[in-house]
Amino acid sequence: xxxxxxxxxxxxxxxxxxxxxxxxxxxxxxxxxxxxxxxxxxxxxxxxxxxxxxxxxxxxxxxxxxxxxxxxxxxxxxxxxxxxxxxxxxxxxxxxxxxxxxxxxxxxxxxxxxxxxxxxxxxxxxxxxxxxxxxxxxxxxxxxxxxxxxxxxxxxxxxxxxxxxxxxxxxxxxxxxxxxxxxxxxxxxxxxxxxxxxxxxxxxxxxxxxxxxxxxxxxxxxxxxxxxxxxxxxxxxxxxxxxxxxxxxxxxxxxxxxxxxxxxxxxxxxxxxxxxxxxxxxxxxxxxxxxxxxxxxxxxxxxxxxxxxxxxxxxxxxxxxxxxxxxxxxxxxxxxxxxxxxxxxxxxxxxxxxxxxxxxxxxxxxxxxxxxxxxxxxxxxxxxxxxxxxxxxxxxxxxxxxxxxxxxxxxxxxxxxxxxxxxxxxxxxxxxxxxxxxxxxxxxxxxxxxxxxxxxxxxxxxxxxxxxxxxxxxxxxxxxxxxxxxxxxxxxxxxxxxxxxxxxxxxxxxxxxxxxxxxxxxxxxxxxxxxxxxxxxxxxxxxxxxxxxxxxxxxxxxxxxxxx
Numbered sequence: 001x002x003x004x005x006x007x008x009x010x011x012x013x014x015x016x017x018x019x020x021x022x023x024x025x026x027x028x029x030x031x032x033x034x035x036x037x038x039x040x041x042x043x044x045x046x047x048x049x050x051x052x053x054x055x056x057x058x059x060x061x062x063x064x065x066x067x068x069x070x071x072x073x074x075x076x077x078x079x080x081x082x083x084x085x086x087x088x089x090x091x092x093x094x095x096x097x098x099x100x101x102x103x104x105x106x107x108x109x110x111x112x113x114x115x116x117x118x119x120x121x122x123x124x125x126x127x128x129x130x131x132x133x134x135x136x137x138x139x140x141x142x143x144x145x146x147x148x149x150x151x152x153x154x155x156x157x158x159x160x161x162x163x164x165x166x167x168x169x170x171x172x173x174x175x176x177x178x179x180x181x182x183x184x185x186x187x188x189x190x191x192x193x194x195x196x197x198x199x200x201x202x203x204x205x206x207x208x209x210x211x212x213x214x215x216x217x218x219x220x221x222x223x224x225x226x227x228x229x230x231x232x233x234x235x236x237x238x239x240x241x242x243x244x245x246x247x248x249x250x251x252x253x254x255x256x257x258x259x260x261x262x263x264x265x266x267x268x269x270x271x272x273x274x275x276x277x278x279x280x281x282x283x284x285x286x287x288x289x290x291x292x293x294x295x296x297x298x299x300x301x302x303x304x305x306x307x308x309x310x311x312x313x314x315x316x317x318x319x320x321x322x323x324x325x326x327x328x329x330x331x332x333x334x335x336x337x338x339x340x341x342x343x344x345x346x347x348x349x350x351x352x353x354x355x356x357x358x359x360x361x362x363x364x365x366x367x368x369x370x371x372x373x374x375x376x377x378x379x380x381x382x383x384x385x386x387x388x389x390x391x392x393x394x395x396x397x398x399x400x401x402x403x404x405x406x407x408x409x410x411x412x413x414x415x416x417x418x419x420x421x422x423x424x425x426x427x428x429x430x431x432x433x434x435x436x437x438x439x440x441x442x443x444x445x446x447x448x449x450x451x452x453x454x455x456x457x458x459x460x461x462x463x464x465x466x467x468x469x470x471x472x473x474x475x476x477x478x479x480x481x482x483x484x485x486x487x488x489x490x491x492x493x494x495x496x497x498x499x500x501x502x503x504x505x506x507x508x509x510x511x512x513x514x515x516x517x518x519x520x521x522x523x524x525x526x527x528x529x530x531x532x533x534x535x536x537x538x539x540x541x542x543x544x545x546x547x548x549x550x551x552x553x554x555x556x557x558x559x560x561x562x563x564x
Contacts, residue, residue: 029124029177031170033516034135034163039154039384045140049154052140053382056090056148056241063093063244065100066262068107072100076266080240083151083390084380084426090148091241096265101232101273104261108204108230109279111258116200116228120180123226124173130222130253131169134162138249145242146214151389151426153381156344157214161242165215167515168533172219172226175535184546191552197545200228202308203281205541206274207231208267208295210286211238211392212347218246219532220284221260227541229281231260234270238392271295275302282311282540286349289316289525311540315349315520315527317447318478320501320510321470322355323493326460328483329507330361334368336481336509341453342376342431343511345391350479350503350511350520352453354444356470358460366416366455369433373417376431390426391450397427400450403443404432412438416455439466445474467493471500478522479513481505502529 037045060079064071076095082088096104115123134142142161146152152160180198205224209217221233235243247262263270271291274280275298283299285292292314299310322340324333340352357365381389391397401421407413418432431451436444439456458466470480480501482493490506497504502522503513513520519534521527530537 029174031167031174031516033514034131034166034170036158036163039158041384048140049143052144053147056144057088057382060089061091061241061244063091063240063264064262065094065096065104065264066247067100067104068111068258068261072096074100078237078264080149080238082148082426083238083392084428086394086423086426091244093237093240093244093264095269096263098269098273101263101265101270102277104232104263105204105274105277105279107258108232108261111256112200112204112230115225115230115256115259118228120176120198120226120228123228124176126254127169127222127226127250128173130249130255131166133249133253134166134169134246138245141245142214142242145245146239147381149241150211150214150239150392151381152344153386153389154384157381161214164213164515165218165246168215168219169222171516171533172223172538175538176226178535179539179542189551191550193549193551195547195549197547198227199543199545200224200230201281201311201541201543203279203306203310204277205229205231205282205284206270206280207233207284208270208287208291209233209235209239209243211236212344212349213286214239214242214246216286216532217243218250220286221247222250223532223538224282224284224541225255225259227538229541230258231284232263232270232274233260234263234265234267237264240264267291271298275299276305278305278307280306280310281308282313284313286315292316292527313528313530313540315522315532316476316525317349317449318476318522318526319353319445319447319474320350320476320479321474321481322352322510323467323470323480323482323497324355324357324361324365325463325482325484325486325489325493326358326360327486327489328361329485330364330368332507333357333361333365333483334372336483337365337453338369338372338376340481340509340511342388342451345388345429346431346451346453347391347396347449348511349526350513351449352481352510353448354474355453355455356439356466357455357457358463359457360460362455362457366433366435370417373431373433378428378430380426388431388451390428393427394423396449397421397423397429400429400448400452403446403448403450403452404429407432407434407443410441412436412441413443413454418451439469440473447476463489464492464496467496471497475525476522477501477524478526479503479505479510481508481510483507499523502526502531 080091207220418430515533519531
């Protein structure tokens with residue numbers, strides 16, 4: 001195994017073991033955020049990326065189910081296509097049957113004890129090596145597979161598949177160390193010694209991951225594993241190629257066979273099998289509210305079957321807002337809203353989907369947004385000048401089209417810019433700005449998950465009333481932003497909107513959280529708000545044991561108060 005010495009050179013401190021009950025070294029590992037490349041014309045990284053894209057453009061990756069060291073293929077064959085050219089197949093994979101999912105459970109349980117008993121520093125070292133491989137050797141493969149399979153332009157792919165994924169691995173190593181440092185008081189160590197052991201959980205975890213962030217795919221499977229758990233990873237059909245690339249890097253870095261099993265499967269088959277298992281320890285989920293509700297209900301219905309109460313982590317999206325006060329800076333509002341609403345086609349859980357803008361600023365903000373809208377290029381993510389590419393698949397395209405059709409026929413809605421879509425070659429939806437006269441219209445309440453932002457224009461003197469409307473309109477509470485220069489107003493809005501968002505931004509857009517800087521998650525129907533990218537998240541995967549050791553033999557059963 002690779003020595004930690006290299007990490008001591010990279011960072012000022014090194015990682016330590018936190019399973020030992022003995023005294024721990026004073027030195028600690030400290031993570032830093034991964035620098036990002038800019039892929040300027042003629043740059044070394046630009047040329048390397050083009051070569052990687054060419055490799056994946058001209059091949060169809062044959063992706064197996066991987067259980068332990070065994071590669072499995074079934075007759076239920078599926079293909080992943082490029083969303084911006086849906087006739088182009090880029091990956092072939094097959095679904096696991098219920099029996100194969102059960103085989104993955106059994107395999108993971110066989111290796112659980114050995115993995116859980118490896119010291120934390122050894123487990124962390126493996127994932128730090130994976131981070132290094134992602135930062136260097138495989139960076140372009142991660143970007144290319146994400147761009148081809150999930151239609152991210154180079155900027156969005158670099159943010160996601162490189163920087164954020166690497167950050168998750170490195171910061172989880174630090175956070176694992178940080179949260180397991182605590183040891184309880186031992187007032188009289190010569191009589192009694194108290195200690196805490198941080199264990200992985202009995203059973204297995206299931207990671208059910210989304211299409212929109214390669215980083216989330218890798219992270220949801222890795223986070224349980226670094227804390228000593230075993231995991232079944234069910235990737236999204238529409239992120240299969242990039243997620244398999246991540247999985248192979250994990251294995252090359254030294255993750256033992258069976259600790260993370262790669263299990264493409266039909267959603268209901270996978271969900272039914274894991275929730276029926278006596279050994280389910282938890283579900284780490286990012287996806288739709290409907291699916292998370294279904295899984296939670298299944299767990300509840302099967303509660304008496306389980307060895308231990310399964311833990312549920314869910315991130316389920318949002319109806320994120322920008323609230324603009326009359327004192328706001330117009331340029332900041334315009335640029336922030338365009339980026340938040342339209343980057344990656346609005347397919348971010350945190351994307352701005354509704355905006356509340358005062359009458360006095362609306363003409364300038366509207367004109368500014370429309371002017372930028374005219375400059376936005378919609379097209380292939382492989383074209384460096386593209387700002388918005390295709391949405392992920394036909395289901396997404398049709399759902400978004402339904403909202404655009406509603407906007408075209410409703411007397412309360414007016415399309416200010418965009419509104420068209422075309423799926424003849426790829427699943428392309430124009431960035432769309434809609435003004436609504438009704439702040440309660442469904443387009444202001446329901447998650448669209450596409451490049452559509454709806455604006456409600458309010459009287460300047462009613463900002464307090466509208467703030468109350470903001471927090472009550474949507475059942476979600478993921479991200480939100482306020483724009484205001486007035487210091488008193490900022491304080492008021494922060495207090496009034498306190499429960500409306502798990503990630504809150506002041507004079508900044510509602511997207512762009514960074515691991516280690518803005519831990520991410522929301523409440524209400526947005527999820528369980530466990531804050532991925534922060535230290536508390538990893539406690540969900542930990543079973544804490546308190547140990548008391550008495551050094552002096554007991555010589556009496558009576559208490560002093562009982563003596564005559």
